[in-house]
Amino acid sequence: MSALPPWLAVLVGVLVLAGAGFACVGSFGLLRLRNFYQRVHAPTLGSTLGTFCVVLACALGFSALQGEALPTVLLISALLVLTAPVTLMMLVRAALYRNRLEDGQALPSARGDDQKPMP
Amino acid sequence: MRRLLPHPWMAALLLVVWLLLRHSLAPGTWVAGGLLAWILAWTYGRLAPPPARVRHLPTLLRLFARVAADIVRSNFAVARLVLGRRRRVHAGFVAIPLALTDPHGLALLACIITSTPGTIWVEHDPQRSVLLIHVLDLVDETVWVEAIKRRYEQPLLRVFQS
Numbered sequence: 001m002s003a004l005p006p007w008l009a010v011l012v013g014v015l016v017l018a019g020a021g022f023a024c025v026g027s028f029g030l031l032r033l034r035n036f037y038q039r040v041h042a043p044t045l046g047s048t049l050g051t052f053c054v055v056l057a058c059a060l061g062f063s064a065l066q067g068e069a070l071p072t073v074l075l076i077s078a079l080l081v082l083t084a085p086v087t088l089m090m091l092v093r094a095a096l097y098r099n100r101l102e103d104g105q106a107l108p109s110a111r112g113d114d115q116k117p118m119p
Numbered sequence: 120m121r122r123l124l125p126h127p128w129m130a131a132l133l134l135v136v137w138l139l140l141r142h143s144l145a146p147g148t149w150v151a152g153g154l155l156a157w158i159l160a161w162t163y164g165r166l167a168p169p170p171a172r173v174r175h176l177p178t179l180l181r182l183f184a185r186v187a188a189d190i191v192r193s194n195f196a197v198a199r200l201v202l203g204r205r206r207r208v209h210a211g212f213v214a215i216p217l218a219l220t221d222p223h224g225l226a227l228l229a230c231i232i233t234s235t236p237g238t239i240w241v242e243h244d245p246q247r248s249v250l251l252i253h254v255l256d257l258v259d260e261t262v263w264v265e266a267i268k269r270r271y272e273q274p275l276l277r278v279f280q281s
Contacts, residue, residue, distance in 0.1 A: 022194060029201035033255075038210045041197060041255040044236040049194040072139050085233040085240060092241050092253070108212045108251060109242070 004064055012061040019053030022046060036095050040088065047084055052077050130160035171223045175278050182274040186231050189270070197236040200256055211257040212241065215250045215264050219272050224279035231271055238263075 004012070022045045029042025058073045100107055124130060137152035138144065173179060200208060219225060225243065232240045232252055241251040254263055 022198065025198045025201055029197070032201055033208060037253050038208055038255060040239060040253075041210075041237055042201065044233070044239075045194055045197055045201075048190050048234055048236060070142070072142055075136065075139055081230055081234045085229045088233045088239055089229070089241075092239055096241065108214060109244075 004061065008060065008064055012057045015053045015057035015060070019050045019055075019057065021050075022048075022053065023050035026050065037092070040092060040095075044084070044088075047080055051080055124157065124160065125164035126160040129163055130156040133159050169222050171279075173278055174281050178274050179278045182271070182278070185270065185274075186235070189235050193235045193237045197255060200237075208255060209257050210253065210255050211260075213252050213254055213257065213260050213263045215252065215267055217243075217248050217250050217268075217272060219275055219280065220245070220248060221275075221279040224275040228271055228275055232267070 026042045026045030029045065030039050033039045033042060055073050055077050059070055062073075063070045096107060133156035134149075134152045137155060138148060141148045141152070217225075219228065228250075229240045232238050237255045239253050241253050243250045252263075252267070257263070
């Protein structure tokens with residue numbers, strides 16, 4: 001174990017703060033945006049650049065501290081990108097289904113003409 | 120060979136992930152990882168996945184680089200939208216007619232579209248091959264249709280469907 005060189009400590013600090021900043025803006029977006037379909041965009045800030053920055057800082061910092069490359073944490077980003085569509089799609093489609101069925105909103109559909117809700 | 124190890128690339132990928140997660144290259148890790156990779160690759164084969172052929176690897180790598188740049192750019196765009204003074208956000212749905220039908224290509228397109236802040240994949244109709252997405256900052260529909268088709272669909276077509 002050795003202490004981090006100052007330039008690396010600064011870099012790691014900046015990355016961690018940037019990641020936290022993006023996650024924070026994303027959460028603020030949940031509050032700020034108007035409806036469900038707009039709000040669902042906001043947290044993707046935290047799951048993309050927010051996580052990337054923190055994960056990169058983690059890999060750099062701990063690799064330097066332990067004197068060996070630690071690429072394991074980078075897997076987190078890859079797995080997040082691969083699995084995020086599953087939950088997002090499920091949420092959006094559930095919302096779409098409810099809006100069509102219960103609120104009777106004419107929302108566009110991939111099947112062409114706007115589906116009329118069932119009576 | 121194929122009968123003994125039905126999905127060699129899948130097995131190799133699983134083994135690499137295992138070695139990374141265990142963070143060791145000891146013989147025991149190789150044995151456990153190899154066994155696990157073999158069983159999981161075999162299980163994957165039992166699910167009868169549609170065959171995947173990556174026909175043009177350089178195009179795929181270039182696409183990954185482009186997506187990484189787009190993710191960074193749209194992160195800043197959405198952050199500006201959230202923090203900006205504009206009270207109203209023009210969000211909306213966009214229907215995109217797709218030429219892409221390969222399931223692996225579509226899965227990758229779903230990852231790309233949802234991972235880029237500001238756009239989400241809503242639904243896809245395989246019969247009509249139309250994709251519905253929701254865009255947070257919708258100024259002009261045709262611009263989005265054109266952008267998605269040119270930036271992402273074209274390379275995916277070349278990789279999976281040429």
